Amino acid sequence: MALVTLKPYKTPELYLECYNISPDVFAGKTSAEIAELDVREGKTTVKLGDFFEVKGNAGKTPEETEIRVSGDCSRIKYIGNKMTAGSITVDGNADMYLGGWMKGGKIHVLGNVHSFCGIAMEGGEILVDGNAENYVGCAYRGDWRGMRGGTIRIRGNAGNDIGTFMLGGTIIVEKNAFIHVSTHAEGGTVIIKGDVQGRVGGQMVKGDIYVLGAVQHMLPGFKKVGMTEREVDGMTAKFTHYIGDLGERHLKVKGKEVYANLYVMAA
Amino acid sequence: MPKWITQVGCPYCGSSCDDIEVLVSDDGKKILETRNACVIGNEIFHHVSSPDRPKKPRMRQPDGNFKEITYDEAVDYTAKTLLKSKKPLIYGFGSTNCEGMSAVARVAEKAGAVLDNCASICHGPSFLAIFDNGYPSCTLGEVKNRADVVLFWGCNPMHAHPRHTSRYSIFPRGFFTTKGQMQRTIICIDPRETDTAKLANIHLMIKQGHDYDLFDAFRTVLRGHDIPAEVAGIKKDQILEAVEKIKKGRFVMIFFGMGCCHTDGRNHNVDIAISLTRDINSHTKASIMAMRGHYNIAGPGQVWSWQFGFPYCLDLSKGTHAHMNPGETSSVDLAMRDEVDCFMNVGTDAGAHFPIDAIKHLKKRPFITVDPNICMASEISDLHIPVRVVGVEEPGIVYRMDNVPIQFKKVVDGPEGVPSDEELFDRIYERMCELTETEPIWLPSREHAKAPTAAEQ
Ligand code: SF4
Numbered sequence: 001m002a003l004v005t006l007k008p009y010k011t012p013e014l015y016l017e018c019y020n021i022s023p024d025v026f027a028g029k030t031s032a033e034i035a036e037l038d039v040r041e042g043k044t045t046v047k048l049g050d051f052f053e054v055k056g057n058a059g060k061t062p063e064e065t066e067i068r069v070s071g072d073c074s075r076i077k078y079i080g081n082k083m084t085a086g087s088i089t090v091d092g093n094a095d096m097y098l099g100g101w102m103k104g105g106k107i108h109v110l111g112n113v114h115s116f117c118g119i120a121m122e123g124g125e126i127l128v129d130g131n132a133e134n135y136v137g138c139a140y141r142g143d144w145r146g147m148r149g150g151t152i153r154i155r156g157n158a159g160n161d162i163g164t165f166m167l168g169g170t171i172i173v174e175k176n177a178f179i180h181v182s183t184h185a186e187g188g189t190v191i192i193k194g195d196v197q198g199r200v201g202g203q204m205v206k207g208d209i210y211v212l213g214a215v216q217h218m219l220p221g222f223k224k225v226g227m228t229e230r231e232v233d234g235m236t237a238k239f240t241h242y243i244g245d246l247g248e249r250h251l252k253v254k255g256k257e258v259y260a261n262l263y264v265m266a267a
Numbered sequence: 268m269p270k271w272i273t274q275v276g277c278p279y280c281g282s283s284c285d286d287i288e289v290l291v292s293d294d295g296k297k298i299l300e301t302r303n304a305c306v307i308g309n310e311i312f313h314h315v316s317s318p319d320r321p322k323k324p325r326m327r328q329p330d331g332n333f334k335e336i337t338y339d340e341a342v343d344y345t346a347k348t349l350l351k352s353k354k355p356l357i358y359g360f361g362s363t364n365c366e367g368m369s370a371v372a373r374v375a376e377k378a379g380a381v382l383d384n385c386a387s388i389c390h391g392p393s394f395l396a397i398f399d400n401g402y403p404s405c406t407l408g409e410v411k412n413r414a415d416v417v418l419f420w421g422c423n424p425m426h427a428h429p430r431h432t433s434r435y436s437i438f439p440r441g442f443f444t445t446k447g448q449m450q451r452t453i454i455c456i457d458p459r460e461t462d463t464a465k466l467a468n469i470h471l472m473i474k475q476g477h478d479y480d481l482f483d484a485f486r487t488v489l490r491g492h493d494i495p496a497e498v499a500g501i502k503k504d505q506i507l508e509a510v511e512k513i514k515k516g517r518f519v520m521i522f523f524g525m526g527c528c529h530t531d532g533r534n535h536n537v538d539i540a541i542s543l544t545r546d547i548n549s550h551t552k553a554s555i556m557a558m559r560g561h562y563n564i565a566g567p568g569q570v571w572s573w574q575f576g577f578p579y580c581l582d583l584s585k586g587t588h589a590h591m592n593p594g595e596t597s598s599v600d601l602a603m604r605d606e607v608d609c610f611m612n613v614g615t616d617a618g619a620h621f622p623i624d625a626i627k628h629l630k631k632r633p634f635i636t637v638d639p640n641i642c643m644a645s646e647i648s649d650l651h652i653p654v655r656v657v658g659v660e661e662p663g664i665v666y667r668m669d670n671v672p673i674q675f676k677k678v679v680d681g682p683e684g685v686p687s688d689e690e691l692f693d694r695i696y697e698r699m700c701e702l703t704e705t706e707p708i709w710l711p712s713r714e715h716a717k718a719p720t721a722a723e724q
Contacts, residue, residue: 014354015606042354042608043379043584096595115594134594141592142398160532165399180535184399199479199532203539217477220484220494247486248542 001066001087002059004034006052008071012041015095016051019078023065023086023105026058034058062086062105072111080107083124099126102150112156121169123150131156136173139165147171147188163190166207172233182209185260191233204245204260212237212265221245222262230263239263269299276675277308278362278658281559281668282407282431284308289678296679298659305429314640315659315679321641322682324652333651338686338694341652345611346698348633349378352609354584356629358598359615359637361385361561363654364663364675367688368570371613373696373708375583381607382581383598384567385560385615391593392528393557394568394578396537403544405520405554406669407434412441413552416516418454420540421478421526422558425462431558436522437466443517452512456481457526469509474500476531482539485510489546519544519553528557556669562658563665569672602628612636614657614688618643637691654688655681661688 004026017040019025026034035049048054052069059065062085072092073079079095080088084103093111097119104124112130118137132154138161139146146165157175164180166188176194183199185207192210198217201209210232222244230239243259250257275287289312290300298312324341325333349355357380360368368384375382386394410417417436424431432438440447455467458475473481477499484498488510496503513519521544527536540555547553559565568578575581577591580598594600598617601607602625610629612618618626619642626647636648645651655661660681664672681687686694700707 014608015604040585042352043586044353116592141395144399179532183535184538199535202479202483202535203542217480219480220498221487221492223492245483245487246492247483247490247546 002064003056003066003068004031004058005055006048006067006069006071007055008052008069008073008076010051012051012075014042015075015077016041016046017077018048019081020048021067021069021076021079021088022081022083023058023062023067023088024083026067027062027065027086028058028060030057031055059086080105083107093130098128099124099152102126104150113154115159117154118147118150118152118171120146120148121150121152122148123169125150126152128152128154128156131175132158132173134159134178135161135164137163137166137169137171144184146185157194162192163188166190176213182207182260193233201244201260201262203248205248205250206258207260209260209262210239210265211263215264218242219245221247227266228263232263238266240266269293271302272676272678274676275678276562276658276665276673277304277311278562278656278665278675279308279311280428280431281561281564282428282434283562283665283667283673284430284434285673285675287312291678298679307429312659312678315656319641320639320682321645321651321653322685324650327649338652338684338691341650342691342694342698344650345635345652345695346702348609348635349374349380349611349695350699350702352378352380352607352633354607355380355609355611356383356598356601356607357381357611357613358383358387358617359385359611359613360567361389361564361615362657363566363614363688364563364657364661364665365566365570365672366663367614367657367692368567369574370689370692370696372571372574374692374699375581377696377699377703379584379586380611381596381598381601382571382575382583383596384571384579385564385620386568386579387593387598388620389525389560389564390528390557391579391597392533393523393537395534395593396528396541399534400538400541403541403548403554404556404669406671407436407556407667409518409554410520410556411435411439411444413443413518414520414554415444415450416452416454416513416519418456418513418519418521419463419467420456420521420523421528421530422522422524423457423461423463423526424522424558425466427524427560428558432463432466436520452516454509454512469505469512471501471505471509478527478530478536479532479539481506482536482543485513486539486543486546489514489543489550513547513553514550516551516553519547519551521553521555522558523555524558559668562667565666565668565670566664569666569670599625602626605631607632609633610635612638612644612648614638616642616644618645618647637688652691653685654691655685657688663689 020037031054035054037048065086067088074093080099082101085105087106090109096114098117100119115133137147149169153172158173160178163182166185172191179199186205189208193212195213222242242262277284288302323335453467454469455464464470481499544555575589580593580596582590582596636645639656658675662677
């Protein structure tokens with residue numbers, strides 16, 4: 001793996017859109033070429049080197065390229081946009097669209113991320129040590145094909161709209177979530193290890209949700225069907241099994257309707 | 268002799284009444300009387316003749332006071348400020364005509380601005396729901412003539428849209444609704460006992476913030492499943508009764524307002540309301556409509572969707588394409604995050620409507636207001652440019668809340684030398700072209716006087 005280090009030395013006046021911070025774009029480039037890559041600040045186009053000190057050449061391919069952003073990226077959007085391989089580590093916070101439309105590779109953020117982390121993700125891994133704002137692993141506005149694959153792990157809390165229109169992949173929130181989990185989902189798995197306020201699985205067609213803490217307000221469209229033992233993220237526990245959303249349309253397999261599953265850990 | 272002008276449009280609420288009659292003085296300058304308008308509408312027409320109206324742009328001076336300047340100076344300042352900014356925000360358009368909205372789009376594109384309208388803090392969540400789930404809607408005419416079960420969810424037309432209930436939704440006698448109010452079942456969902464709720468046959472006093480849960484209960488019952496004994500503070504029996512009434516209706520109409528799209532979950536509340544409308548259609552006919560606030564707030568959605576493909580929150584800073592993602596490109600979010608470096612408030616009052624923190628952020632940079640009147644935003648601006656009042660001094664196309672376009676009239680002359688929104692934006696655009704040494708592009712449409720004729724092209 002060839003390591004490219006980006007050290008931020010200047011804070012932008014507004015926000016930087018860095019579509020180019022990705023192993024796919026860096027691959028095959030020298031540090032000088034990387035510093036010349038375009039970034040946007042509003043309607044102006046500037047160079048990556050105007051804001052970051054770039055050290056090290058990239059590998060030949062994205063797979064062989066490792067990017068380390070050693071500093072805070074609270075005003076940097078689109079890190080790891082559409083990446084397919086390689087890895088990115090951010091030593092601080094990252095702004096919106098971290099790992100958006102990502103297909104492969106790994107991203108590790110040591111701080112917090114803003115909204116739209118892993119939007120329309122198709123593969124790869126995102127690990128966030130801190131908290132995430134809203135729309136983790138959601139769909140783009142109006143798109144009925146949300147997250148399709150890959151894994152997002154948020155070690156802290158997450159806001160609302162987790163896995164909206166999700167079709168596949170896994171989202172794990174290790175602490176609490178606010179509202180709207182897997183709304184409109186037709187697949188995939190969401191695991192919330194803490195509590196959720198409500199609207200869990202609204203308009204959900206298919207897929208699984210695990211809540212290890214409490215659901216403060218259960219939706220009326222979810223019905224308790226029994227108790228079950230399940231393995232979740234490396235641990236086994238007893239869960240109350242609900243099916244739903246009974247208000248939503250569902251596919252029929254062999255004449256029987258297939259519902260989405262909600263498992264809430266038994267106290 | 269003073270003259271009555273008939274079939275005048277009212278430039279106030281989203282009902283966009285087009286049956287107002289206005290008595291105009293001999294010289295065609297003063298409005299003496301109005302007929303048919305509600306209290307609010309009447310006030311709007313009389314407000315125009317107020318002697319305190321500003322008739323010249325006012326620029327903030329270093330000592331903090333305003334000084335009157337010429338329109339040329341105001342146009343020059345605005346053009347230069349927009350060109351200099353990295354990401355200006357142009358917001359408003361709740362109360363102007365489509366011609367003005369179309370003209371500002373040229374300015375916004377040239378400025379690489381974010382272009383947003385009042386839906387951003389109003390029915391924006393409804394747009395998101397419509398993107399996600401479609402919009403099975405109809406016109407207000409259909410409501411008047413067909414609807415016999417009308418739901419008002421989180422809206423209070425008796426106060427916000429005074430003539431809505433008498434022209435369309437509760438009282439009028441229509442083709443299939445010959446008995447008027449007697450024939451209509453009114454269901455109101457509101458945490459308060461509003462004046463609309465007082466008129467309802469069924470009032471479900473929902474626990475605030477639990478709209479989504481109640482919609483889910485309606486849907487679950489409609490699909491024949493059982494629900495808990497109480498949902499969102501409403502007893503199961505009451506929910507079952509409401510669902511029975513809905514199923515028995517010939518044409519069910521759901522009107523929803525801010526109470527639905529601005530409580531927790533926002534777009535999802537509207538989204539599930541749309542799903543419910545679809546479900547009801549497997550039992551009877553049903554339709555849904557947003558209670559849009561201002562007389563032409565549906566306009567920018569129409570005009571900009573046609574021009575750019577999106578109705579609001581348009582980030583045009585890339586110069587090659589429009590990007591829209593409310594939450595990022597929405598005015599209040601941009602302001603709170605310090606993402607813009609110039610603010611232009613047009614035909615609305617961001618000073619009164621935005622959270623105070625958002626305004627504090629925006630006030631760090633140039634702040635321009637375009638509005639006929641003095642408002643909170645104009646008084647904190649660096650520059651206030653007055654324009655003519657659409658629907659009174661300036662004609663134009665407006666879109667009613669059901670997206671029906673209506674031609675509004677001019678009834679009196681505007682103050683001398685004061686331009687319309689469209690004229691002002693065209694002048695700003697021309698000045699921007701001069702400053703950047705580029706050719707202005709005028710659309711060769713019939714309406715646009717400045718467009719070259721086929722022969723010239
Ligand atoms: S209901 Fe609305 S549009 Fe009609 S007169 Fe009153 S304010 Fe004007």
